[in-house]
Amino acid sequence: MLPRVARVRRRRRDGPQVWTLDIETGETDTATLPGQFNMLTAFGIGEVPISLSGLGESSAASQRLLHTVRAVGPVSAALARLGPGDALGLRGPFGVGWPMAAAAGRDVVIVAGGLGLAPLRPALHHLLADRGRYGNVTLLYGTRSPDDILFRRELEAWRRRLDIDIEVTVDHARSGWHGHVGVVTTLVAHASFDPQNAIALVCGPEVMMRFTINALRDAGLTDDTIYLSVERNMKCAVGLCGHCQYGPTLVCRDGPVMRYDRVRGLLALKEI
């Protein structure tokens, strides 16, 4: 439960009220997996779980981890205000990440909604760093408006590659937007993957994930090939405080990434 003191090296704006902190952890050997999260403390304010959104330029002296924060509450707002050199508390990494090993040899469909792209970004880095191991890679990304698109320059760079399909859609836009308009689920039917040999990674608001899963099943994916990242209140992150219960699971211990067939009944229930 004791955080270590970490330091912000850089801070980059990634959208309205969204900031990516490049944090020097003060450690050198902590392995992280795509989809895991850390508990970040703004001293004097509080602690929140934040997914890893990438790896920074680690040195021999210290590891660097990226966290993308939307300033929505007192703690996340305080974290988003931190600048280079500022101290913060860090515990982690925690949780079960994306099934990168299970994805090998298969088509990979990644569906992200809003800030849900952040925890998927390390998975994309992982896929692209070892591109030959996987089949078709598709990213379907939906946001509210063109201004909310995260990691825009990186998405544009990826789009120039010929070995990844990227489609972006927004809920509403002005006339300057020439891309898709509509919810992200509408993109699933046009994506290019072999449902017999594909795996889907989904992260976004719960309602978006529910509809996305329906679309993926309609496209022929079976329930045991769909993975989602579940969000619940977290305090301890080590399975002791009871906050992140999701039916029989503890999200910090058994998730946040869970296979759909294991939480199918829960996702259909309200207020669970």
Next chain:
Amino acid sequence: MALSRQSVLTVDGLDALIGKLRERGYRVIGPSVRDHAIVYDDIGDVADLPRGWTDEQDAGQYRLRRRDDDALFGYVVGPQSWKKYLHPPHVALWRARRTGKDVRIEPAPEPTERLALLGVRSCELHAIAIQDRVLLSGAHVDPGYRARREAAFIVAVNCGVTGGTCFCVSMRTGPKVDAGADIALTEIVTAGERVFVLETGSDKGAALLADLPHRWASAAEIAEAKAVVARAAAAMGRDLAADDVPELLLRNLEHPRWDDVAQRCLTCGNCTMVCPTCFCTTVEDTSSLDGTETARTQRWDSCFTMDFSYIHGGSVRTSSRSRYRQWMTHKLATWHQQFGTSGCVGCGRCITWCPVGIDITEEVRAIRAGSRAEGDRHGD
């Protein structure tokens, strides 16, 4: 509990037991009358015990009443449980001090106090064992709980009376102490004298007994001790037939009874505070006015609050229906999947201390009455 040869302590012998524990550096905690209830508090000698008192309990009701004898343990359980001491309501975790851009974190010292818990009932031993499962058996353990737990000396007492809300027999958690105590006592009257038939359950317990004035128990005394507990078991009025309950509840997550109980439940959280197994905690950060010092404290939390399930944008469980369902399905069903045990020991506290008298055994019966068919789990 591996039974030792049984001995007999007089009331003076019990006083000596308390004294010897204190001599050995234990802080002795036991039952005491305060604010018209039997609570767990510091015990100096037998005079601090609730001599001649009993408790009358029913759904939403608790009253102390004078007994017509001088029994020291002639009550059942009060509003508090031993988690108050082993898993305390407030625990300091760390402090941080900031000097310029430099921050130093100091962990709170681990507890060094050695507790002797006197008067622990069988259901409460099972509750402690459940908290051990939750807080000590996973990949991460609660270090403060471990320190307090490992240092603790437990003197259990077999129940000679049954409370109005008890259902330990149906949960197979009592009333006879079967494991987890260093010493177990049964209060009986023999030849007109009030005495305690004593068994030891550990080397620590046996070593303490060797320092106490005692004699071997007679066959009649052993038989009477057994009969006392058997009478308590036979008198139990409530039951929660437990074996199929996990499956029953998980099959009925949309049962209309959840709406019914939501009409009565005040979401006050009393049941979670008095429950001897409810373990949920949250953390609070406080800081000095100038912001240079910060401290993090862990404190008990309750799944009946809105904050408990808050994620940005709002709480997951806003209705009282969903919060009662979360509490009860966790306690009786999903606890099994999470920790390999039920979260209920049948102590009846949640029934007694519910201000509107909601009875968990009654709610299970109502769900059973209008249950969906087996194999028809919701959402599958």
